Amino acid sequence: MSRILMLSWEYPPLLVGGLGRHVHALATSLVAAGHEVTVVTRHSPGALREEYAEGVHIVRAPDDPPAYPVEDGNLVGWTTAFNHTLTRAALRAARTARYDVVHAHDWLVAHAAVTLREHLDVPLVATIHATEAGRHQGWLPHPHNRTIDDVERWLAAEAARVIVCSEYMRAEVIRQFGVPAGRTDVVHNGVDVLRWYARPRAIAAARRRFAGDAPLVSFAGRLVYEKGVQHLLAAVPALQAVSSGLRVVIAGDGPYRADLEAMAPPGVTFAGFLGGHHLTALMGASDCYVVPSIYEPFGMVALEAAAAGTPVAVSATGGLAEIIDDGVTGVTFTPQDPDSLAASVATVLTDREYARTLARRGRRRVREDFAWPEIAARTLAVYDAAHSPGGVTREAENVLAGDRLQRA
Known part of the structure; x- marks a missing residue:
């Protein structure tokens, strides 16, 4: 002992x-x-x-x-x-x-x-x-x-x-x-897989709150420059062009929030800090969870989203590139490149069977390796x-x- x-x-x-x-x-x-x-x-x-x-x-x-x-x-x-x-x-x-x-x-x-x-x-x-x-x-x-x-x-x-x-x-x-x-x-x-399981009723409530029947993309984290949310916001118009009515939810707070709100296009909601079951429900309700970081030593939130049963799209940088296998347990994109981000996320939003396969494999990897x-x-x-x-x-x-x- x-x-x-x-x-x-x-x-x-x-x-x-x-x-x-x-x-x-x-x-x-x-x-x-x-x-x-x-x-x-x-x-x-x-x-x-x-x-x-x-x-x-x-x-x-x-x-x-x-x-x-x-x-x-x-x-x-x-x-x-x-x-x-x-x-x-x-x-x-x-x-x-x-x-x-x-x-x-x-x-x-x-x-x-x-x-x-x-x-x-x-x-x-x-x-x-x-x-x-x-x-x-x-x-x-x-x-x-x-x-x-x-x-x-x-x-x-x-x-x-x-x-x-x-x-x-x-x-x-x-x-x-x-x-x-x-x-x-x-x-x-x-990652504790059970911790990130959300009840269907909670997931349904999160969808009603943030997107209704529209496709939903989410991000959660501290709102600082190195998290790369600005690149997700820049990709929103391209994503809305291929996924009609798309809603994007940014959960979290931080010193960069006012700047991000100023550059956000229509269809983006800043939800503030979400803790506990509220964050789990948002992840479970999302059609894709995006981690657009410029710098990310590990990227635990990507695994948490995968544990919630959500397809993940991550910037191919730092530890993220080690834990997400592109096209197998999620999709990756070039850091600081909104066009690359939009292209990768679009493959998830436009092919539901592909998205379900990614989510299933991602959750299995979390359970087996983390x-x-x-x-x-x-x-x-x-x-x-x-x-x-x-x-x-x-x-x-x-x-x-x-x-x-x-x-x-």
Whole structure:
């Protein structure tokens, strides 16, 4: 049995993006496999400061009274303050528990993670979900962007093992941060197929709300430039020309929303943030779910849509190109190319039998290759490897080598 101290800046009920859902699913899957997990995260209004939920010990750190406003996307000051309260909360939890490993999720918890590694004298494992350079297509325009890049590099250097979600991200971390290839492990994100099943009544309600009898295309995610929603909007007129009455729903919020609304053609609805069953129902009601990202380390939302039984069309970039097999489990298109996007999505909208085949194969692949129990087992192998001073242990190497062989 392993005892894991996990650090994350988001955890249910506080969800900002996919990271919080990932940490929740990993933590609960590790507990289901017989391990002890404590997640230390930030507090959200109405949530308990400390509780056991689904077997996970959750400690939530409230903000300290001094305010650190986030201006022009600069999170550095706020994050530095947050790491102080996160560290104190984790140290309180460590008074009554012993841990075998500290697992940090992204740069926002780096300072607390390194402090706890030193204090507890246990290995540090870091999952780098994305990089600042990747999010900005290699351009770090402001001092705070360069600071975040430095913190990511430092976290990767301090960790005994670095986990990434795709071969694309593995190459990026090795190139960007100089992490030795032998210290970097690919562990894909997982998907709970049952979580993304929507009842027929909920699907029917979503269709009535957003499209009626018209064809429906959807997107869900944080509305930032790198998600590429602008290219989906540019493709809408071409899609409406081949699919009469087409409706497009953009679910989510973010700093780019006003710009996207200004460029949206008729037939597009901005639904705001949709959580829980509402998002599942929208995916299940859609004739095609589109992921038009410019930068996407993995693209878990594509697998979630596939788990909901929806045909998916994704930009052939980053991790998306690794998880969607064009013409087999979904369709792909050239990044930042509205014409390519429209052509690929049109093949789904105009051939219902083809669409059903893609959806069936996509859901099967999610169930067979991205189940959380298997993801948890691979993560445990990384923890085991982190304890070996001269490299990985034999058991961990067998698991990770098998994973590499499967990806090849």
